[in-house]
Every structure is written in C-alpha cells, then in structure tokens.
Amino acid sequence: MRKWVSSPDYRAAVQVIVSARVEKGLTQREVERRLGKTHHGWLAKIEVGERQMNVLDMIAIARAIGVDERALFDDLVSKLPENLDV
Template sequence: MSKTLYAPEYRRLIEWLKSSRIEQGLTMRELAKRLEVPHSYVGKIEQCERKLDVLEFVKYCNKLGLAPNMGLLMLSE
C-alpha cells in the first residue's frame, strides 16, 4: 500500500482546502494564526510535505468555515 501523502485523493483534498483559503482571501499566515500554529505548518500541508490526521483536518476545516463531511464526500466521488 502506498503512502496516502502521495495519493491523488489526498492531494485533491488538500487542493480543496487551499482553494478555499485563497477564495476567502486568507494568507497562510492568517490561517496559521487561526489554527494557532506556525505559518510553515500551513505551507507544509499545502505542499503535501506533511499529512493531516483526522482531528487536524476537522480543525482546519472549522477554521476555514468548511464542513469536514463535504471534503470526505468529495473523496468518495
């Protein structure tokens, strides 16, 4: 089984998060401040250098005002 970090589905999920951030006009630094993490954390997530676990994904979605289930539904399509 290959690492999920490199799976096309994971990359699609991260692209959804990144696009949502950009559409809202948020910088990586602004999102990082909401998440209470260094801005490099957001950069590593968006570059697929670091994987989000489920709890981090939910928090990330909440800080962007997204419903986590929408991201998961997107993966099942």
C-alpha cells in the same frame, strides 16, 4: 515521496482545503494565526505534502478558514472515487 502524500485521493483532500482558503482570501499565515500556531509553515507543509493532515487537522483548518467542516467533507467526498486506495 510517501504513497499517501502523492495519492490522488489524498491530494484531493488537500486541494479542498487550499481552495476554501483561497476562496476566503486567507493566507496560510492567517489560518495558522487563527489556529494559534506560533511557527510559520505548518499549513504550508500540509499543502505541499511535507506533513500529513489528519481528520482533526482538517476540521480545525475548516473552522479557522470559516467554512462548515461538513460542507468541506461533502465537497471532498464528491471528488473521491468509489474505491479508495488506502
């Protein structure tokens, strides 16, 4: 497994997305549909660490879920350590 996928900091970023999606009662497939993804599994791959999520993906996912991306980033930042391992 690649280092970025298994790092606690990256997993925290994925977890804020998963938590927001679950809190809104949305399936991965519904979020993908809202994003216009025609193939199932795009979000699942992000959530299990098979695909890297970049900042634009995170913003698009937040909007598709129906949460404010700034609040999502604030939530993530509050979970991260002072020094990130990049």
